[in-house]
Amino acid sequence: MDNVLTVKGLKKTYGKQMALAGIDFEVRPGEVFALIGPNGAGKTTTLRIIATLLTPGDGTISFLNHDFRKEPDLVREKISYLPEEAGAYKNMKGLDYLHFMANFYARTPEEEKAFVDRAVEITELGDRLKTKVGTYSKGMTRKILLARALMTKPVLAILDEPTSGLDVLNALEVREIVRRYVKEGTSVLLSSHNMLEIEFLSDRVALIDKGRILDSGTPAELKERHQAKNMEEVFRSSLR
Amino acid sequence: MKKFLNLLKKEIKELVNVQLIVSLAFTLLLFNFVGQMSRKEVQKAIGVQTISALDLDGSASSQAILAGLESARFKIERIEEKTKEQAIDIARGGESKLLLVIPSGFGDSLKDFKPSQIETYSYMRSFSLIGARGSAIVRGVISALNNVLSDSFLKEKLPGLDPASLKNPIKSKDFVIVQKRMAEASASEVAGMVSSQSLLIPVVLMMIVIYSSQMVISAVAMEKQNKTLETLLTVPIRRTSIITAKMLAAGLVGLLSAGIYMFGFKSFMGGIGGDELKAAASQGGAVMRQLGLYFDTSGYLILGASLFLAILVALALAMILGVLAEDFRSAQSMLMPLMFMVMIPYFISLFADINTVSLPIKIFILAIPFSHPFLVSQNLYLGNYGMIFGGLAYMLVVFTVLVVFAARIFSSDKILTMKLRIGKKRTVVA
Numbered sequence: 086m087d088n089v090l091t092v093k094g095l096k097k098t099y100g101k102q103m104a105l106a107g108i109d110f111e112v113r114p115g116e117v118f119a120l121i122g123p124n125g126a127g128k129t130t131t132l133r134i135i136a137t138l139l140t141p142g143d144g145t146i147s148f149l150n151h152d153f154r155k156e157p158d159l160v161r162e163k164i165s166y167l168p169e170e171a172g173a174y175k176n177m178k179g180l181d182y183l184h185f186m187a188n189f190y191a192r193t194p195e196e197e198k199a200f201v202d203r204a205v206e207i208t209e210l211g212d213r214l215k216t217k218v219g220t221y222s223k224g225m226t227r228k229i230l231l232a233r234a235l236m237t238k239p240v241l242a243i244l245d246e247p248t249s250g251l252d253v254l255n256a257l258e259v260r261e262i263v264r265r266y267v268k269e270g271t272s273v274l275l276s277s278h279n280m281l282e283i284e285f286l287s288d289r290v291a292l293i294d295k296g297r298i299l300d301s302g303t304p305a306e307l308k309e310r311h312q313a314k315n316m317e318e319v320f321r322s323s324l325r
Numbered sequence: 326m327k328k329f330l331n332l333l334k335k336e337i338k339e340l341v342n343v344q345l346i347v348s349l350a351f352t353l354l355l356f357n358f359v360g361q362m363s364r365k366e367v368q369k370a371i372g373v374q375t376i377s378a379l380d381l382d383g384s385a386s387s388q389a390i391l392a393g394l395e396s397a398r399f400k401i402e403r404i405e406e407k408t409k410e411q412a413i414d415i416a417r418g419g420e421s422k423l424l425l426v427i428p429s430g431f432g433d434s435l436k437d438f439k440p441s442q443i444e445t446y447s448y449m450r451s452f453s454l455i456g457a458r459g460s461a462i463v464r465g466v467i468s469a470l471n472n473v474l475s476d477s478f479l480k481e482k483l484p485g486l487d488p489a490s491l492k493n494p495i496k497s498k499d500f501v502i503v504q505k506r507m508a509e510a511s512a513s514e515v516a517g518m519v520s521s522q523s524l525l526i527p528v529v530l531m532m533i534v535i536y537s538s539q540m541v542i543s544a545v546a547m548e549k550q551n552k553t554l555e556t557l558l559t560v561p562i563r564r565t566s567i568i569t570a571k572m573l574a575a576g577l578v579g580l581l582s583a584g585i586y587m588f589g590f591k592s593f594m595g596g597i598g599g600d601e602l603k604a605a606a607s608q609g610g611a612v613m614r615q616l617g618l619y620f621d622t623s624g625y626l627i628l629g630a631s632l633f634l635a636i637l638v639a640l641a642l643a644m645i646l647g648v649l650a651e652d653f654r655s656a657q658s659m660l661m662p663l664m665f666m667v668m669i670p671y672f673i674s675l676f677a678d679i680n681t682v683s684l685p686i687k688i689f690i691l692a693i694p695f696s697h698p699f700l701v702s703q704n705l706y707l708g709n710y711g712m713i714f715g716g717l718a719y720m721l722v723v724f725t726v727l728v729v730f731a732a733r734i735f736s737s738d739k740i741l742t743m744k745l746r747i748g749k750k751r752t753v754v755a
């Protein structure tokens with residue numbers, strides 16, 4: 086099968102500041118692909134470009150064999166994006182928020198209901214969804230945002246540090262959600278600087294630093310190649 | 326369309342929150358309360374007022390003055406058998422705001438055709454204008470008495486001649502011409518009525534502009550502050566739809582709240598003015614109709630279109646300011662320049678005639694889109710249709726340019742990077 090996303094030689098500068106110095110990777114159908122790297126490596130920049138929020142610099146991006154630059158609206162139909170720092174409308178009740186977001190993707194009221202039902206199942210928040218988002222804890226907010234990103238069964242879900250700011254248990258739950266609900270035709274592109282999380286979550290990994298891809302492959306391949314016990318060691322070794 | 330309505334509904338819901346409703350209700354109550362209070366004060370001022378009077382003369386003439394005042398709805402409290410100084414003291418302790426002293430010899434000097442004097446002492450117990458009306462009315466009564474007295478002098482000395490034409494040998498009959506119509510009135514009266522007619526336009530415009538732009542600005546800034554903007558921008562809906570939904574929601578809610586405020590304001594003014602003002606207005610109205618200085622349906626349509634365009638321009642500007650701002654608070658301060666843009670033409674229209682100011686100032690004023698609604702009624706009355714439609718076209722152009730610009734910003738990196746720059750640099754340093 087063709088790749089969901091193919092990125093070749095992608096560059097991006099903010100003014101004079103170089104953020105991406107030409108990166109290549111591809112996301113295959115049904116896989117979880119992770120970008121890992123330290124702060125300022127260029128992860129968010131990459132994900133925002135794929136999410137049509139930032140304009141790409143040099144390089145080519147093809148999404149489902151469509152030219153990415155020419156058809157941003159088509160891309161937006163088929164992706165969903167969970168920003169690194171995100172919130173939901175505080176005055177809305179959880180359920181209303183899900184309906185509001187589902188409405189943009191659903192073609193029929195039945196489909197909208199199906200999306201919301203799926204999100205309710207993902208969040209496991211139950212009756213709390215009838216209260217306002219403003220009253221939610223960080224973990225609850227993150228879960229509802231993640232649920233909204235996955236409820237529409239997008240072709241590609243882009244998750245920027247899905248577990249950022251969460252405690253161990255909440256992070257674990259979020260990871261399990263990603264693992265459990267990513268099948269059924271959804272691929273995931275995520276970022277993290279938590280190397281251990283990556284091992285659990287991802288099928289393939291790209292190590293990124295200073296706007297360049299250092300190495301990529303399955304965690305097993307990478308550990309083997311760098312003769313390392315875990316991903317942290319892989320990262321240290323690939324920096325040399 | 327379904328997506329747009331979904332978004333519009335959400336924008337309106339975000340704007341119509343408890344805070345807005347409470348503040349609207351509070352303002353309505355406040356206007357009502359102040360209006361009621363003022364009405365009471367006005368009634369007190371117009372109603373029977375007490376005046377103290379010390380008549381040291383006791384002649385027929387001095388009695389006539391006091392009787393005249395009494396017939397002008399004053400209650401006269403006579404102070405008898407006291408000196409002037411004592412009377413001043415007594416009146417100070419009382420309630421009356423005015424002491425009238427008629428010196429002895431008043432009637433005699435009147436008879437001898439010598440100038441005669443009466444003294445008034447006003448006790449300023451407050452500095453409100455309505456409170457000071459008492460002494461103005463006394464002056465009116467005195468001048469009426471002056472008239473009567475001088476008429477009778479003239480009749481006595483020059484029998485057979487009409488005193489009125491003796492006092493004012495030249496009479497003027499005033500006519501005002503506006504284009505091809507003519508009516509009997511003075512120019513200053515008509516100018517006064519026109520300006521009071523269009524007084525409401527700037528007030529309405531200011532209200533709506535301030536309300537709606539505040540709403541649009543906060544609608545964008547809140548999305549940034551609450552970190553919902555990024556998600557919204559990746560949703561499959563066109564950027565122009567996002568902008569339009571926000572502007573439309575703010576425009577509608579702004580219009581509604583301005584309407585409610587106006588209603589409150591009107592009931593407040595009604596409270597102060599009462600029936601007197603209404604009568605005067607209907608008299609002036611006849612003159613204005615005769616001169617064609619009133620709005621017919623097409624006039625209202627033009628004025629409405631002009632106001633509407635001005636509001637759209639304000640909203641588009643506010644949208645851009647909102648995008649530039651980092652968060653809600655800085656967005657609020659961004660609103661200041663916009664307010665000034667509305668205030669400048671307002672103040673200039675108060676003090677100067679836009680048609681006669683020097684060219685650079687005129688260009689400056691006309692370049693501000695918000696000036697045009699202020700000028701509509703003038704231009705309509707004077708038949709300057711070129712100016713009117715030029716103004717409308719200009720506002721439309723400005724609006725289009727602003728919306729295109731706003732849409733550009735919305736689809737460029739700026740909408741995200743503008744707020745991020747500072748924060749990101751810091752994380753890199755750390």
Ligand SMILES: Nc1ncnc2c1ncn2[C@@H]1O[C@H](COP(=O)(O)OP(=O)(O)OP(=O)(O)O)[C@@H](O)[C@H]1O
Nearest residue numbers: 099104123124125126127128129130742745746749
């Ligand atoms: N709005 C911006 N303006 C200027 N430079 C920026 C901006 N956003 C990011 N950068 C720069 O681009 C580079 C990559 O940033 P990016 O946010 O993509 O990193 P990241 O890998 O997501 O880091 P983190 O783990 O901290 O989220 C950094 O050097 C950063 O300073």
Ligand SMILES: [Mg+2]
Nearest residue numbers: 128129130169
């Ligand atoms: Mg990041």
